[in-house]
Amino acid sequence: MTEHEPTAQSNGTSPAEQAWLARTRAQLEQATPGFDADGNWQRLSARIQAESFRQGTPRRRASWHWGGWTAWLAYGLGVATTAAVLLVITPLREEGTGPQTVSPLGEASTPSAPAGRVLQVVFRDEVSLGEVRALLASLDAEVIGGPGRLGVWHVVVPREREQAARQTLRQHPWVESVSP
Amino acid sequence: MERELEERERRQADQDLDLLRACARGEQAALEALYRRHASAAHAFAFRICNHAADADEAVCEAFFEVWRTAARFDARSSVRTWLFGIVRHKALDALRRRNPREETLVEEVVVDCPDDAPTPLDRLMERQRVEFVVDCFQRLPEPQREALHLALVEEMRLRDIAAIQGVPENTVATRIHHAKRKLMDCVAVATGMKKARPGDDSPT
Numbered sequence: 001m002t003e004h005e006p007t008a009q010s011n012g013t014s015p016a017e018q019a020w021l022a023r024t025r026a027q028l029e030q031a032t033p034g035f036d037a038d039g040n041w042q043r044l045s046a047r048i049q050a051e052s053f054r055q056g057t058p059r060r061r062a063s064w065h066w067g068g069w070t071a072w073l074a075y076g077l078g079v080a081t082t083a084a085v086l087l088v089i090t091p092l093r094e095e096g097t098g099p100q101t102v103s104p105l106g107e108a109s110t111p112s113a114p115a116g117r118v119l120q121v122v123f124r125d126e127v128s129l130g131e132v133r134a135l136l137a138s139l140d141a142e143v144i145g146g147p148g149r150l151g152v153w154h155v156v157v158p159r160e161r162e163q164a165a166r167q168t169l170r171q172h173p174w175v176e177s178v179s180p
Numbered sequence: 181m182e183r184e185l186e187e188r189e190r191r192q193a194d195q196d197l198d199l200l201r202a203c204a205r206g207e208q209a210a211l212e213a214l215y216r217r218h219a220s221a222a223h224a225f226a227f228r229i230c231n232h233a234a235d236a237d238e239a240v241c242e243a244f245f246e247v248w249r250t251a252a253r254f255d256a257r258s259s260v261r262t263w264l265f266g267i268v269r270h271k272a273l274d275a276l277r278r279r280n281p282r283e284e285t286l287v288e289e290v291v292v293d294c295p296d297d298a299p300t301p302l303d304r305l306m307e308r309q310r311v312e313f314v315v316d317c318f319q320r321l322p323e324p325q326r327e328a329l330h331l332a333l334v335e336e337m338r339l340r341d342i343a344a345i346q347g348v349p350e351n352t353v354a355t356r357i358h359h360a361k362r363k364l365m366d367c368v369a370v371a372t373g374m375k376k377a378r379p380g381d382d383s384p385t
Contacts, residue, residue: 020365021361024314027314028334035240040241048211
Protein backbone atom coordinates (compact mmCIF):
# COMPACT_ATOMS: atom_id res chain seq x y z
CA MET A 1 0.00 0.00 0.00
CA THR A 2 1.46 3.37 -0.95
CA GLU A 3 1.32 6.19 1.55
CA HIS A 4 -1.67 8.54 1.32
CA GLU A 5 -3.16 6.45 -1.43
CA PRO A 6 -6.76 7.63 -1.79
CA THR A 7 -9.64 5.22 -1.66
CA ALA A 8 -11.29 4.53 -5.00
CA GLN A 9 -14.39 6.61 -4.34
CA SER A 10 -12.56 9.66 -3.00
CA ASN A 11 -10.33 9.88 -6.04
CA GLY A 12 -10.78 13.32 -7.65
CA THR A 13 -14.26 14.07 -6.35
CA SER A 14 -15.59 17.48 -5.37
CA PRO A 15 -16.77 18.19 -1.80
CA ALA A 16 -20.38 18.27 -3.01
CA GLU A 17 -19.99 14.91 -4.66
CA GLN A 18 -18.28 13.57 -1.53
CA ALA A 19 -21.29 14.67 0.50
CA TRP A 20 -23.68 13.05 -1.95
CA LEU A 21 -21.66 9.83 -1.91
CA ALA A 22 -21.59 9.80 1.89
CA ARG A 23 -25.36 10.19 1.96
CA THR A 24 -25.77 7.47 -0.65
CA ARG A 25 -23.52 5.19 1.34
CA ALA A 26 -25.58 5.74 4.46
CA GLN A 27 -28.76 5.00 2.54
CA LEU A 28 -27.34 1.82 1.06
CA GLU A 29 -26.19 0.63 4.47
CA GLN A 30 -29.59 1.43 5.91
CA ALA A 31 -31.25 -0.67 3.23
CA THR A 32 -29.01 -3.71 3.66
CA PRO A 33 -30.82 -6.54 5.47
CA GLY A 34 -29.51 -7.62 8.85
CA PHE A 35 -27.01 -10.44 8.95
CA ASP A 36 -27.47 -13.31 11.39
CA ALA A 37 -23.78 -13.85 12.09
CA ASP A 38 -24.31 -16.43 14.85
CA GLY A 39 -26.86 -18.49 12.93
CA ASN A 40 -24.71 -18.55 9.83
CA TRP A 41 -21.64 -19.47 11.83
CA GLN A 42 -23.50 -22.43 13.37
CA ARG A 43 -24.44 -23.59 9.88
CA LEU A 44 -20.90 -23.16 8.58
CA SER A 45 -19.43 -24.91 11.59
CA ALA A 46 -21.83 -27.86 11.20
CA ARG A 47 -20.90 -28.12 7.55
CA ILE A 48 -17.18 -28.16 8.31
CA GLN A 49 -17.66 -30.91 10.87
CA ALA A 50 -19.89 -32.91 8.53
CA GLU A 51 -17.31 -32.54 5.77
CA SER A 52 -14.41 -33.62 7.97
CA PHE A 53 -16.47 -36.61 9.13
CA ARG A 54 -17.29 -37.51 5.52
CA GLN A 55 -13.65 -37.23 4.49
CA GLY A 56 -12.48 -39.24 7.47
CA THR A 57 -14.62 -42.30 6.74
CA PRO A 58 -13.25 -43.17 3.27
CA ARG A 59 -9.73 -42.64 4.52
CA ARG A 60 -10.19 -45.30 7.14
CA ARG A 61 -11.83 -47.57 4.59
CA ALA A 62 -8.98 -47.01 2.13
CA SER A 63 -6.35 -47.99 4.64
CA TRP A 64 -8.33 -51.15 5.39
CA HIS A 65 -8.34 -52.14 1.70
CA TRP A 66 -4.74 -51.19 1.25
CA GLY A 67 -3.58 -53.35 4.03
CA GLY A 68 -5.84 -56.32 3.04
CA TRP A 69 -3.93 -59.26 4.46
CA THR A 70 -2.20 -57.26 7.21
CA ALA A 71 -5.59 -56.12 8.45
CA TRP A 72 -6.83 -59.69 8.65
CA LEU A 73 -3.62 -60.67 10.42
CA ALA A 74 -4.09 -57.85 12.94
CA TYR A 75 -7.70 -58.89 13.46
CA GLY A 76 -6.64 -62.51 14.00
CA LEU A 77 -3.96 -61.50 16.48
CA GLY A 78 -6.49 -59.36 18.35
CA VAL A 79 -8.95 -62.24 18.62
CA ALA A 80 -6.22 -64.61 19.75
CA THR A 81 -4.97 -62.16 22.38
CA THR A 82 -8.49 -61.56 23.72
CA ALA A 83 -9.13 -65.31 23.92
CA ALA A 84 -5.85 -65.83 25.78
CA VAL A 85 -6.61 -63.05 28.26
CA LEU A 86 -10.10 -64.39 28.88
CA LEU A 87 -8.75 -67.89 29.45
CA VAL A 88 -6.39 -66.62 32.10
CA ILE A 89 -8.54 -63.98 33.80
CA THR A 90 -11.95 -65.68 33.91
CA PRO A 91 -10.87 -68.63 36.13
CA LEU A 92 -9.08 -66.22 38.45
CA ARG A 93 -12.20 -64.07 38.85
CA GLU A 94 -14.39 -67.12 39.40
CA GLU A 95 -12.04 -68.44 42.06
CA GLY A 96 -11.93 -65.14 43.89
CA THR A 97 -15.52 -63.93 44.00
CA GLY A 98 -17.79 -66.60 42.72
CA PRO A 99 -20.24 -66.32 39.83
CA GLN A 100 -20.73 -62.81 38.46
CA THR A 101 -22.74 -61.19 35.75
CA VAL A 102 -20.50 -60.17 32.88
CA SER A 103 -21.62 -57.21 30.86
CA PRO A 104 -20.45 -56.97 27.27
CA LEU A 105 -17.48 -54.65 26.72
CA GLY A 106 -19.27 -53.01 23.84
CA GLU A 107 -21.79 -51.40 26.14
CA ALA A 108 -19.25 -49.11 27.70
CA SER A 109 -18.10 -47.57 24.46
CA THR A 110 -21.39 -47.37 22.58
CA PRO A 111 -21.94 -43.70 21.73
CA SER A 112 -25.18 -42.19 22.90
CA ALA A 113 -27.87 -42.13 20.25
CA PRO A 114 -29.12 -38.78 18.97
CA ALA A 115 -31.95 -37.30 21.06
CA GLY A 116 -34.49 -37.73 18.27
CA ARG A 117 -35.23 -39.52 15.06
CA VAL A 118 -32.71 -39.38 12.24
CA LEU A 119 -34.17 -38.76 8.80
CA GLN A 120 -32.37 -38.78 5.49
CA VAL A 121 -33.59 -35.96 3.32
CA VAL A 122 -32.77 -35.00 -0.26
CA PHE A 123 -33.65 -31.45 -1.29
CA ARG A 124 -34.22 -30.29 -4.84
CA ASP A 125 -31.19 -28.84 -6.59
CA GLU A 126 -32.58 -25.33 -6.92
CA VAL A 127 -33.25 -24.93 -3.18
CA SER A 128 -30.76 -22.66 -1.46
CA LEU A 129 -29.02 -23.41 1.84
CA GLY A 130 -30.93 -20.53 3.41
CA GLU A 131 -34.21 -22.12 2.41
CA VAL A 132 -33.10 -25.53 3.69
CA ARG A 133 -32.15 -23.94 6.97
CA ALA A 134 -35.47 -22.10 7.25
CA LEU A 135 -37.47 -25.25 6.55
CA LEU A 136 -35.52 -27.38 9.02
CA ALA A 137 -35.72 -24.68 11.67
CA SER A 138 -39.52 -24.62 11.33
CA LEU A 139 -39.53 -28.34 12.19
CA ASP A 140 -37.02 -28.04 15.07
CA ALA A 141 -34.80 -30.30 12.99
CA GLU A 142 -31.04 -30.23 13.33
CA VAL A 143 -28.51 -31.15 10.66
CA ILE A 144 -26.11 -33.81 11.92
CA GLY A 145 -24.52 -34.77 8.63
CA GLY A 146 -24.39 -34.27 4.89
CA PRO A 147 -25.02 -33.40 2.27
CA GLY A 148 -22.96 -36.25 0.85
CA ARG A 149 -22.15 -36.88 -2.78
CA LEU A 150 -25.72 -37.99 -3.44
CA GLY A 151 -27.08 -34.86 -1.75
CA VAL A 152 -28.44 -36.71 1.28
CA TRP A 153 -28.83 -34.64 4.47
CA HIS A 154 -28.97 -36.39 7.83
CA VAL A 155 -31.24 -34.47 10.14
CA VAL A 156 -32.52 -35.29 13.58
CA VAL A 157 -36.07 -34.33 14.57
CA PRO A 158 -37.65 -34.49 18.03
CA ARG A 159 -39.24 -37.91 18.61
CA GLU A 160 -42.60 -36.44 19.51
CA ARG A 161 -42.70 -34.53 16.22
CA GLU A 162 -41.29 -37.28 14.04
CA GLN A 163 -44.48 -38.15 12.15
CA ALA A 164 -45.47 -34.54 11.57
CA ALA A 165 -41.95 -33.59 10.45
CA ARG A 166 -41.75 -36.52 8.07
CA GLN A 167 -45.13 -35.71 6.59
CA THR A 168 -44.32 -32.02 6.21
CA LEU A 169 -41.04 -32.81 4.49
CA ARG A 170 -42.61 -35.37 2.14
CA GLN A 171 -45.27 -32.91 1.05
CA HIS A 172 -42.95 -29.92 0.77
CA PRO A 173 -42.14 -28.78 -2.79
CA TRP A 174 -38.47 -28.24 -1.92
CA VAL A 175 -37.99 -31.84 -0.83
CA GLU A 176 -37.24 -34.63 -3.25
CA SER A 177 -37.26 -37.59 -0.86
CA VAL A 178 -37.37 -38.50 2.83
CA SER A 179 -36.40 -41.81 4.40
CA PRO A 180 -37.11 -43.82 6.41
CA MET B 181 -4.09 10.72 10.72
CA GLU B 182 -3.79 8.92 7.39
CA ARG B 183 -0.60 7.29 8.58
CA GLU B 184 -2.47 5.98 11.61
CA LEU B 185 -5.21 4.61 9.41
CA GLU B 186 -2.71 2.91 7.17
CA GLU B 187 -0.87 1.50 10.14
CA ARG B 188 -4.14 0.13 11.51
CA GLU B 189 -5.02 -1.38 8.14
CA ARG B 190 -1.60 -3.00 7.94
CA ARG B 191 -1.97 -4.45 11.42
CA GLN B 192 -5.39 -5.82 10.56
CA ALA B 193 -4.03 -7.33 7.34
CA ASP B 194 -1.24 -9.02 9.32
CA GLN B 195 -3.75 -10.38 11.82
CA ASP B 196 -5.90 -11.70 8.98
CA LEU B 197 -2.88 -13.45 7.55
CA ASP B 198 -2.06 -15.04 10.90
CA LEU B 199 -5.63 -16.23 11.21
CA LEU B 200 -5.59 -17.67 7.71
CA ARG B 201 -2.36 -19.55 8.44
CA ALA B 202 -4.00 -20.98 11.55
CA CYS B 203 -6.96 -22.02 9.38
CA ALA B 204 -4.51 -23.85 7.12
CA ARG B 205 -3.35 -25.77 10.20
CA GLY B 206 -6.94 -26.81 10.85
CA GLU B 207 -7.75 -24.42 13.70
CA GLN B 208 -11.46 -23.79 13.46
CA ALA B 209 -11.30 -21.04 16.10
CA ALA B 210 -9.17 -19.04 13.67
CA LEU B 211 -11.79 -19.39 10.98
CA GLU B 212 -14.40 -18.16 13.42
CA ALA B 213 -12.26 -15.13 14.26
CA LEU B 214 -11.82 -14.39 10.55
CA TYR B 215 -15.55 -14.84 10.06
CA ARG B 216 -16.39 -12.43 12.90
CA ARG B 217 -14.13 -9.79 11.35
CA HIS B 218 -15.41 -9.95 7.78
CA ALA B 219 -18.69 -11.84 7.47
CA SER B 220 -20.94 -8.82 7.90
CA ALA B 221 -19.18 -6.77 5.20
CA ALA B 222 -19.02 -9.85 2.98
CA HIS B 223 -22.76 -10.29 3.41
CA ALA B 224 -23.47 -6.67 2.46
CA PHE B 225 -21.32 -7.10 -0.66
CA ALA B 226 -22.99 -10.40 -1.59
CA PHE B 227 -26.42 -8.87 -1.06
CA ARG B 228 -25.51 -5.94 -3.30
CA ILE B 229 -24.64 -8.40 -6.06
CA CYS B 230 -27.50 -10.88 -5.83
CA ASN B 231 -30.15 -8.69 -4.16
CA HIS B 232 -31.50 -11.64 -2.17
CA ALA B 233 -30.92 -12.04 1.57
CA ALA B 234 -31.00 -15.87 1.68
CA ASP B 235 -28.72 -16.09 -1.34
CA ALA B 236 -26.33 -13.62 0.28
CA ASP B 237 -26.32 -15.77 3.43
CA GLU B 238 -25.53 -18.80 1.34
CA ALA B 239 -22.80 -17.01 -0.61
CA VAL B 240 -21.07 -15.96 2.62
CA CYS B 241 -21.34 -19.47 4.05
CA GLU B 242 -19.97 -20.98 0.85
CA ALA B 243 -17.17 -18.43 0.69
CA PHE B 244 -15.95 -19.08 4.23
CA PHE B 245 -16.17 -22.80 3.63
CA GLU B 246 -13.96 -22.27 0.58
CA VAL B 247 -11.57 -20.21 2.71
CA TRP B 248 -11.38 -23.09 5.18
CA ARG B 249 -10.71 -25.65 2.45
CA THR B 250 -8.16 -23.61 0.50
CA ALA B 251 -6.42 -21.59 3.23
CA ALA B 252 -3.17 -23.46 2.66
CA ARG B 253 -3.17 -22.41 -0.98
CA PHE B 254 -3.37 -18.65 -0.30
CA ASP B 255 -0.40 -17.10 -2.12
CA ALA B 256 -0.45 -13.65 -0.43
CA ARG B 257 -0.48 -11.78 -3.75
CA SER B 258 -3.27 -9.67 -2.26
CA SER B 259 -4.55 -9.11 1.26
CA VAL B 260 -6.68 -11.83 2.87
CA ARG B 261 -9.63 -9.43 2.82
CA THR B 262 -9.28 -8.82 -0.92
CA TRP B 263 -8.95 -12.54 -1.54
CA LEU B 264 -12.01 -13.25 0.59
CA PHE B 265 -14.11 -10.65 -1.21
CA GLY B 266 -13.07 -12.21 -4.53
CA ILE B 267 -14.43 -15.55 -3.34
CA VAL B 268 -17.61 -13.95 -2.03
CA ARG B 269 -18.08 -12.27 -5.39
CA HIS B 270 -17.88 -15.59 -7.25
CA LYS B 271 -20.32 -17.25 -4.87
CA ALA B 272 -22.78 -14.36 -5.08
CA LEU B 273 -22.59 -14.35 -8.88
CA ASP B 274 -23.29 -18.10 -8.86
CA ALA B 275 -26.33 -17.47 -6.70
CA LEU B 276 -27.46 -14.66 -8.98
CA ARG B 277 -27.27 -16.93 -12.02
CA ARG B 278 -29.23 -19.66 -10.26
CA ARG B 279 -31.96 -17.29 -9.16
CA ASN B 280 -35.03 -16.91 -11.32
CA PRO B 281 -34.59 -13.62 -13.30
CA ARG B 282 -38.28 -12.85 -12.75
CA GLU B 283 -37.42 -11.43 -9.33
CA GLU B 284 -35.01 -8.92 -10.85
CA THR B 285 -37.79 -7.31 -12.88
CA LEU B 286 -39.67 -6.62 -9.65
CA VAL B 287 -36.91 -4.23 -8.63
CA GLU B 288 -37.54 -2.10 -11.70
CA GLU B 289 -41.28 -2.02 -11.03
CA VAL B 290 -40.67 -0.58 -7.57
CA VAL B 291 -39.02 2.48 -9.10
CA VAL B 292 -42.00 3.15 -11.32
CA ASP B 293 -44.67 2.55 -8.68
CA CYS B 294 -43.74 4.78 -5.78
CA PRO B 295 -45.04 3.37 -2.48
CA ASP B 296 -47.27 6.10 -1.03
CA ASP B 297 -49.76 4.42 1.25
CA ALA B 298 -47.95 4.80 4.55
CA PRO B 299 -49.61 7.41 6.78
CA THR B 300 -46.37 9.11 7.79
CA PRO B 301 -45.44 12.80 7.63
CA LEU B 302 -44.47 13.96 4.18
CA ASP B 303 -40.84 14.59 4.90
CA ARG B 304 -40.36 11.14 6.38
CA LEU B 305 -42.19 9.59 3.45
CA MET B 306 -40.03 11.45 0.97
CA GLU B 307 -36.90 10.41 2.81
CA ARG B 308 -38.05 6.81 2.85
CA GLN B 309 -38.81 6.94 -0.84
CA ARG B 310 -35.45 8.47 -1.53
CA VAL B 311 -33.71 5.55 0.15
CA GLU B 312 -35.79 3.22 -1.97
CA PHE B 313 -34.94 5.20 -5.10
CA VAL B 314 -31.24 5.05 -4.33
CA VAL B 315 -31.33 1.34 -3.59
CA ASP B 316 -33.39 0.55 -6.68
CA CYS B 317 -31.24 2.74 -8.92
CA PHE B 318 -28.18 1.06 -7.44
CA GLN B 319 -29.59 -2.36 -8.24
CA ARG B 320 -30.24 -1.23 -11.81
CA LEU B 321 -26.56 -0.54 -12.43
CA PRO B 322 -24.76 -3.12 -14.54
CA GLU B 323 -23.43 -5.77 -12.20
CA PRO B 324 -19.67 -5.00 -12.57
CA GLN B 325 -20.33 -1.29 -11.94
CA ARG B 326 -22.51 -2.14 -8.95
CA GLU B 327 -19.76 -4.27 -7.42
CA ALA B 328 -17.07 -1.67 -8.03
CA LEU B 329 -19.10 1.18 -6.58
CA HIS B 330 -20.10 -0.86 -3.52
CA LEU B 331 -16.50 -1.81 -2.78
CA ALA B 332 -15.33 1.77 -3.29
CA LEU B 333 -18.15 3.48 -1.48
CA VAL B 334 -19.14 1.14 1.34
CA GLU B 335 -15.93 -0.80 1.90
CA GLU B 336 -13.67 2.15 1.01
CA MET B 337 -11.34 -0.10 -0.91
CA ARG B 338 -8.56 1.10 -3.11
CA LEU B 339 -8.63 0.77 -6.88
CA ARG B 340 -6.01 -1.93 -6.94
CA ASP B 341 -7.88 -4.07 -4.39
CA ILE B 342 -11.11 -3.79 -6.37
CA ALA B 343 -9.16 -4.59 -9.52
CA ALA B 344 -7.80 -7.72 -7.85
CA ILE B 345 -11.30 -8.78 -6.78
CA GLN B 346 -12.85 -8.18 -10.19
CA GLY B 347 -9.86 -9.46 -12.12
CA VAL B 348 -9.55 -6.38 -14.34
CA PRO B 349 -7.03 -3.51 -14.67
CA GLU B 350 -7.29 -0.52 -12.32
CA ASN B 351 -8.26 1.77 -15.19
CA THR B 352 -11.27 -0.40 -15.89
CA VAL B 353 -12.32 -0.18 -12.26
CA ALA B 354 -11.92 3.61 -12.29
CA THR B 355 -14.09 3.81 -15.41
CA ARG B 356 -16.70 1.54 -13.88
CA ILE B 357 -16.89 3.65 -10.73
CA HIS B 358 -17.10 6.86 -12.74
CA HIS B 359 -19.97 5.56 -14.90
CA ALA B 360 -21.71 3.98 -11.93
CA LYS B 361 -21.71 7.29 -10.02
CA ARG B 362 -22.98 9.22 -13.02
CA LYS B 363 -25.75 6.72 -13.75
CA LEU B 364 -26.75 6.55 -10.12
CA MET B 365 -27.00 10.34 -9.86
CA ASP B 366 -29.03 10.55 -13.07
CA CYS B 367 -31.33 7.72 -12.07
CA VAL B 368 -32.04 9.18 -8.62
CA ALA B 369 -32.55 12.63 -10.11
CA VAL B 370 -35.10 11.27 -12.58
CA ALA B 371 -36.81 9.10 -9.95
CA THR B 372 -37.21 12.02 -7.53
CA GLY B 373 -38.46 14.36 -10.28
CA MET B 374 -35.42 16.61 -10.22
CA LYS B 375 -34.60 15.75 -13.79
CA LYS B 376 -36.66 14.71 -16.81
CA ALA B 377 -36.13 11.24 -18.16
CA ARG B 378 -34.76 11.09 -21.68
CA PRO B 379 -36.03 8.48 -24.17
CA GLY B 380 -34.23 5.22 -23.48
CA ASP B 381 -33.09 6.54 -20.12
CA ASP B 382 -35.46 4.32 -18.19
CA SER B 383 -32.71 2.05 -17.04
CA PRO B 384 -29.15 3.13 -16.34
CA THR B 385 -27.91 -0.05 -18.02
